[in-house]
Amino acid sequence: MNPKHLLPASLREVLRPSYQRAVRTWRESRWSPTPREWLAGRASAWANTSPEALLEQAGTEFGITQVPFEILGLLAKLRVLQPKTIVEVGTHKGGNSFLFCHALSSAERIVGVDLCVQNAAKLIHYARPQQRYFALHGDSQTTQMKARVEQRLAGRVVDFLFIDGDHSYAGVKADFELYAPLVRRGGIIALHDIVADHRTRFGRDTGCYAGEVYQYWAELKARYRNEELVRDPEQDGFGIGVVYVD
Ligand SMILES: C[S@@+](CC[C@H](N)C(=O)[O-])C[C@H]1O[C@@H](n2cnc3c(N)ncnc32)[C@H](O)[C@@H]1O
Known part of the structure; x- marks a missing residue:
């Protein structure tokens, strides 16, 4: 018990x-x-309001795999939306979680899901006053994990859902189908890696892996009002697809 x-x-x-x-x-x-340097890092995160500076800090203190133009573009949209409740699937080293907590002053409750949420203790420690960060370790594609997420939401609807977990077609579809129904009308869902990597497009293995997200994204584009944040259409993977839940 x-x-x-x-x-x-x-x-x-x-x-x-x-x-x-x-x-x-x-x-x-x-x-x-608690490592002493966390206190200084947290103080600077709390004092900072510039998304560019926070992105820099996300990279040095946690680690983040995003194109600045794309993630800063997403943050600009989210600053208008002012999400209170956020779910992130596929947190990796925690850089995005850090950004969502600190670049979005409206954020009150952030739930991060990963097979292993790296830097979980640090993310919790960095959370702003009146903000709660929950790290859930395990497979996102199960009804048990969805139930754990709902438990942390405690009846709240989700304003913003970020999906960057399993990049297989079946994986991204499962994440979308499980968690999209938790997002309120007017909310935003974003998918990462909507641009196919160079291995898929040109048979050239560069080490970049964007999986089959682009295939599922093509289906979502036909169903939802959407927008694409892509630095360069020729790039190797990356790209953020934004779905507006109308
Ligand atoms: C590309 S990384 C995420 C990168 C991160 N969003 C960033 O910008 O730094 C994908 C993450 O998804 C996680 N992942 C893959 N399959 C998963 C699953 N079935 N359930 C939960 N997490 C999963 C991996 O452990 C990995 O940390």
Whole structure:
């Protein structure tokens, strides 16, 4: 039995702010094993409002696999949307999660899913006050994981869903079909790697892998109002496809 469930949910809600404050105080105390450099990094993330500077920090402190033109274009759209609740599938080293937490001041609840969410403790530590980051480790393409995500959403609808997990046709389709129904009307879903890589297009293996996302994206484009954020149509993979949930 999960020890958390020894207390009724209503009491847990009441105690949560004090508990979180205590954990934060402990992590920042002299005796805590939290790496000292995290505090400085977090302070600079909290102070920063420029998406460009935060993207730089996402790369150096976490690691991110995005084309600046594309991810900054997406952030500009999201700053208009002002999402409160975000789900990210395929967090890898956590750079995108970091960006969504810090470049979007509206973000209150961010759920990251990956087979292994790297840098999970650091992402949680960096979260802004009034913001909660949940790292869920496991296969996104299962109804069990969807149930875990819904549990963390606690009845909220999703404003923004980012899909960058399994890049096979079946994988990206499964992620979309499982998580898109959680997104509210007016929300945004973005898929990464909508541009086919050079191996697929020209038979030239460059080490870049964009999988079969482009095939599924062609289907979504026919069904939804959409937009493409692509730096260069000739590029090797990458590209962000934006779906507007009308
Ligand atoms: C291309 S990386 C994501 C890169 C990241 N969005 C970024 O910009 O830095 C794809 C991630 O999807 C994860 N992944 C692949 N299949 C998955 C699955 N079935 N369930 C959950 N995560 C999966 C991998 O572990 C990997 O971290």
